[in-house]
Amino acid sequence: MASDRAITLRVNGRSITTAVPAHRTLLEALRDAGFVDVKRGCEKGDCGACAVLIDGVAIDACLTLAWTAEGRTIVTAAGLGKDELHPLQTSFIEKGAIQCGYCTPGLLIAAHSLLAMSPDPSEDEMRFELSGNLCRCTGYSKVFEAVKDAATKMAAREAHHD
Amino acid sequence: MTDVAETTATLPNVVYHQIGKPLVRTDAPGKATGKTPYAGDYVMPGMVQAKVLRSPQASARLVRLDVERARALPGVVCVLTARELPDRLAPTDIPGQTGQARLKTDQQILVRERVRYHGEPLALIAAESTDIAEHAMSLIDYELAPLPGVFDPAEAMQPGAPLVQGEDNVVARHVIRKGDIAGGFAAADLVIERTYRTQFIEHAFLEPEVGLAWVDENGVVNIRVSTQVIEHFRFIADAIGVAHNKVRIMGALVGGGFGGKEDITVEVYLALLAKHTGRPVRLEFSREDSFMGHGKRHPFALTYKTGIKRDGTITALDARILSDAGAYVYLSPYVLLYAAVAAPGPYRIDNLNVEAASVATNNMYTSAFRGFGAAQACIAYEQQMDEIADALKLDRLELRRRNYLKTGDPIATGATVPSAIWTERCADLAWQALGERKEPDGPLRYGRGIAAYQQSYGRLTFLHDTSEAWVGVEVDGTVIVRSGVTDIGAGQASALAQIAIEILGVTMDNVVVYNSDSAVTPLAGTTTATRALYMTGNAVRLAAEAVRGRLLARAAQAFQTSAEHIELANNRVSVLDNSARAMPFAELVKMCAADGIQRQELSIFRAPFSDKLDPETGQGQAHPDYTYGAHAIEVAVDTETGEVSIVQSIACHDVGQCINPAAVEGQIEGGAAQGQGYALSEEMIYRDGKLMTPSFSEYLIPTAMDVPKVKSIILESRSGLGPFGAKGIGEPSLTPVAPAIANAVVDAIGVRIYDLPITPEKVVRALQALDGGSETKSGDGGTVNR
Numbered sequence: 001m002a003s004d005r006a007i008t009l010r011v012n013g014r015s016i017t018t019a020v021p022a023h024r025t026l027l028e029a030l031r032d033a034g035f036v037d038v039k040r041g042c043e044k045g046d047c048g049a050c051a052v053l054i055d056g057v058a059i060d061a062c063l064t065l066a067w068t069a070e071g072r073t074i075v076t077a078a079g080l081g082k083d084e085l086h087p088l089q090t091s092f093i094e095k096g097a098i099q100c101g102y103c104t105p106g107l108l109i110a111a112h113s114l115l116a117m118s119p120d121p122s123e124d125e126m127r128f129e130l131s132g133n134l135c136r137c138t139g140y141s142k143v144f145e146a147v148k149d150a151a152t153k154m155a156a157r158e159a160h161h162d
Numbered sequence: 163m164t165d166v167a168e169t170t171a172t173l174p175n176v177v178y179h180q181i182g183k184p185l186v187r188t189d190a191p192g193k194a195t196g197k198t199p200y201a202g203d204y205v206m207p208g209m210v211q212a213k214v215l216r217s218p219q220a221s222a223r224l225v226r227l228d229v230e231r232a233r234a235l236p237g238v239v240c241v242l243t244a245r246e247l248p249d250r251l252a253p254t255d256i257p258g259q260t261g262q263a264r265l266k267t268d269q270q271i272l273v274r275e276r277v278r279y280h281g282e283p284l285a286l287i288a289a290e291s292t293d294i295a296e297h298a299m300s301l302i303d304y305e306l307a308p309l310p311g312v313f314d315p316a317e318a319m320q321p322g323a324p325l326v327q328g329e330d331n332v333v334a335r336h337v338i339r340k341g342d343i344a345g346g347f348a349a350a351d352l353v354i355e356r357t358y359r360t361q362f363i364e365h366a367f368l369e370p371e372v373g374l375a376w377v378d379e380n381g382v383v384n385i386r387v388s389t390q391v392i393e394h395f396r397f398i399a400d401a402i403g404v405a406h407n408k409v410r411i412m413g414a415l416v417g418g419g420f421g422g423k424e425d426i427t428v429e430v431y432l433a434l435l436a437k438h439t440g441r442p443v444r445l446e447f448s449r450e451d452s453f454m455g456h457g458k459r460h461p462f463a464l465t466y467k468t469g470i471k472r473d474g475t476i477t478a479l480d481a482r483i484l485s486d487a488g489a490y491v492y493l494s495p496y497v498l499l500y501a502a503v504a505a506p507g508p509y510r511i512d513n514l515n516v517e518a519a520s521v522a523t524n525n526m527y528t529s530a531f532r533g534f535g536a537a538q539a540c541i542a543y544e545q546q547m548d549e550i551a552d553a554l555k556l557d558r559l560e561l562r563r564r565n566y567l568k569t570g571d572p573i574a575t576g577a578t579v580p581s582a583i584w585t586e587r588c589a590d591l592a593w594q595a596l597g598e599r600k601e602p603d604g605p606l607r608y609g610r611g612i613a614a615y616q617q618s619y620g621r622l623t624f625l626h627d628t629s630e631a632w633v634g635v636e637v638d639g640t641v642i643v644r645s646g647v648t649d650i651g652a653g654q655a656s657a658l659a660q661i662a663i664e665i666l667g668v669t670m671d672n673v674v675v676y677n678s679d680s681a682v683t684p685l686a687g688t689t690t691a692t693r694a695l696y697m698t699g700n701a702v703r704l705a706a707e708a709v710r711g712r713l714l715a716r717a718a719q720a721f722q723t724s725a726e727h728i729e730l731a732n733n734r735v736s737v738l739d740n741s742a743r744a745m746p747f748a749e750l751v752k753m754c755a756a757d758g759i760q761r762q763e764l765s766i767f768r769a770p771f772s773d774k775l776d777p778e779t780g781q782g783q784a785h786p787d788y789t790y791g792a793h794a795i796e797v798a799v800d801t802e803t804g805e806v807s808i809v810q811s812i813a814c815h816d817v818g819q820c821i822n823p824a825a826v827e828g829q830i831e832g833g834a835a836q837g838q839g840y841a842l843s844e845e846m847i848y849r850d851g852k853l854m855t856p857s858f859s860e861y862l863i864p865t866a867m868d869v870p871k872v873k874s875i876i877l878e879s880r881s882g883l884g885p886f887g888a889k890g891i892g893e894p895s896l897t898p899v900a901p902a903i904a905n906a907v908v909d910a911i912g913v914r915i916y917d918l919p920i921t922p923e924k925v926v927r928a929l930q931a932l933d934g935g936s937e938t939k940s941g942d943g944g945t946v947n948r
Contacts, residue, residue, distance in 0.1 A: 037196025078196030100651025101193030102417030139835030
């Protein structure tokens with residue numbers, strides 16, 4: 001067994017210090033630290049259920065070694081909204097985009113990453129960017145509706161702030 | 163995207179305040195904010211982590227199993243092999259509260275001597291950490307001596323084939339016979355015979371099997387687990403040798419099921435390890451464990467021989483059905499029975515012979531999967547309908563119209579369906595919605611297909627199914643629903659809330675549902691067989707109506723009128739036609755409390771009970787009722803690459819009554835996506851029993867790139883047996899999709915591929931064969947013109 005090393009991760013605005021061996025994935029480290037909204041689906045980057053934002057970009061936590069995330073900003077689905085729900089969360093709820101919900105945290109993260117890059121994504125862009133997140137319940141139709149709806153809400157909010 | 167057709171209901175219109183509205187599901191906010199704990203998210207002090215060691219061979223004798231080095235590893239708490247277990251079996255029979263005698267079909271908990279499938283568990287390990295448990299697995303030393311196996315059900319039926327277990331590999335047979343089969347074929351102008359084949363399929367729920375078990379201060383084994391069936395507690399107790407009231411199953415919101423969490427998965431292992439270690443034990447399957455650790459959808463070979471008159475009337479059907487049960491029986495006999503009952507589909511065929519067999523092999527065992535045999539039958543009967551139409555040069559919808567079952571007609575088992583049969587309307591609407599036909603575009607060829615279906619909802623009536631629920635009102639006017647039903651993602655719990663608030667006249671923010679605890683919530687049965695809304699929805703309706711009756715009586719007294727003149731709606735109690743006379747709902751509940759009027763009710767709903775089908779003829783009642791509908795598909799086939807893309811996917815179902823239309827659409831869209839995977843990309847490949855597709859890199863479920871926007875046309879006959887006339891839609895939404903796609907591919911390229919999935923390789927080969935001028939059809943048999 002490799003010896004453990006203390007690392008500090010910044011997750012959802014909190015700092016957590018944890019001792020991990022070098023082979024510990026970010027998925028395991030986050031779940032062990034109580035961030036269980038990061039879901040384990042395949043542990044090999046096929047399904048996207050464990051996606052988190054690292055410095056704003058969606059990354060599969062199962063393919064990331066925990067120590068490589070030191071000093072970077074990590075956001076999980078539970079960290080998306082601050083005092084109120086994030087528009088993506090509201091839209092997923094209102095549009096019926098959630099069934100069993102196990103893929104939902106990863107989809108929210110992937111959608112957040114997409115909208116940061118492309119605030120008004122085309123259908124093709126949306127399909128491509130969300131294709132790393134498998135969902136077995138919804139058939140994706142309502143997920144697309146929700147992401148489009150959130151993009152509209154966020155654009156309106158931006159306009160309001162301008 | 164929905165068109166709810168203007169009501170053409172068979173019941174008079176009534177105004178609902180909550181039913182039929184796309185309300186936000188009770189479980190949605192928790193899931194969207196990451197607050198909802200799933201079974202794998204629970205931890206306990208002193209918890210140990212478990213692993214399962216599996217056989218790398220499919221058919222072998224266990225010669226030696228040495229776990230001493232693993233036991234000696236620091237941090238290993240317990241290693242169990244068959245030697246440490248009492249000689250008990252893990253039950254694999256149909257779950258739930260039925261009092262029926264069980265099949266003798268059980269599986270060994272751990273391999274004692276004989277390995278029957280790839281992945282069969284050899285040993286269980288519990289350790290202080292997952293890392294240590296994994297290390298310990300590598301220290302277990304064992305020797306397997308290969309034994310001859312059998313991997314094809316047709317071969318397994320032959321005399322002299324290696325026996326999987328017992329004295330016969332045939333684990334079940336069903337027949338359905340009615341009318342005059344010879345006379346029916348004699349009256350035919352044309353006979354068509356073909357064989358259609360389907361593949362092993364994996365449920366691929368996103369949440370792998372997981373649970374946490376501990377023994378409490380009363381000696382009760384508690385298991386928090388991801389399951390569709392909390393009532394396995396009885397089987398688990400039998401397997402570990404304790405009384406039934408010493409096992410408690412607590413569900414959690416389930417991360418997808420589709421039938422794959424209908425059988426026991428991790429529960430018996432957890433219970434044994436918790437008892438042996440005296441500590442809380444957590445077991446989570448990896449994805450590979452999950453692919454190896456639960457039953458698959460049965461591959462079927464269905465040989466259909468149909469006699470037809472020139473005008474398109476079907477005169478006879480002879481269907482021979484063979485399914486691969488794999489290494490253990492599990493639910494294979496029931497899946498086979500569903501296929502036999504569904505064999506003629508939504509068509510009236512008075513001269514019918516169905517002979518069905520399910521046969522054990524050393525492949526992975528097969529069991530429940532959304533559609534449950536009826537889906538495989540649909541793949542055969544709907545492809546055959548298209549072949550008949552082609553042979554007669556008759557329009558595909560017109561051929562179907564001439565043969566549909568009509569409301570009141572007898573189905574295959576001779577029973578009549580108690581609800582409306584709207585197949586024709588559904589198929590016509592779905593087909594019309596495809597719009598104008600598209601012309602070929604470069605290498606792309608467009609084609610369209612239709613498939614209609616009949617799919618039961620509710621369990622087999624000879625199982626005497628019941629469901630219980632409790633509804634109560636608090637003195638502040640809020641409502642509590644308690645029921646054991648598990649919520650596997652379709653909004654089962656939320657639907658119960660919506661039913662209760664409709665009847666009690668409150669709003670969705672004033673109801674909480676407690677579900678899925680075998681010791682605390684009233685036993686509701688399984689979330690399987692498209693039964694949760696039908697059965698438990700009715701139990702909630704009965705309980706809520708009982709409470710409502712008492713509330714109305716008290717309100718009538720308060721307003722000095724009769725109960726029929728009181729309305730409960732939107733948290734208000736009012737006198738009809740006199741809105742000035744009203745009070746808050748909470749006020750009425752307080753009056754009841756002050757008078758000692760009972761504000762709760764526990765109700766039981768009983769499905770229709772029947773005897774088993776006649777074993778010689780298959781006649782009798784099989785299911786409570788059936789859902790009918792159709793799916794229309796447009797594909798684009800790339801004739802250079804063989805790739806099939808779905809251009810349009812249009813569903814039309816008569817759901818009886820939407821409780822929540824958004825949830826109904828969700829079922830339909832999800833069923834369309836799963837059916838697409840079934841038709842085009844998904845296959846669990848076993849070579850000599852060994853799994854070749856152990857991850858999502860090899861087993862390809864549809865992604866966001868693959869599934870088109872699904873259009874749902876929802877009809878409401880209000881004729882179903884569920885609450886408010888609802889029928890079930892969970893399984894029906896999947897059933898017609900794959901055959902509609904198969905038919906659309908033929909329409910595009912002019913050649914049929916008889917074995918699913920329709921992969922690019924098969925399409926290219928079929929096109930090459932067509933170009934070569936030799937018409938090869940892999941469907942056995944042929945067309946005989948008489």
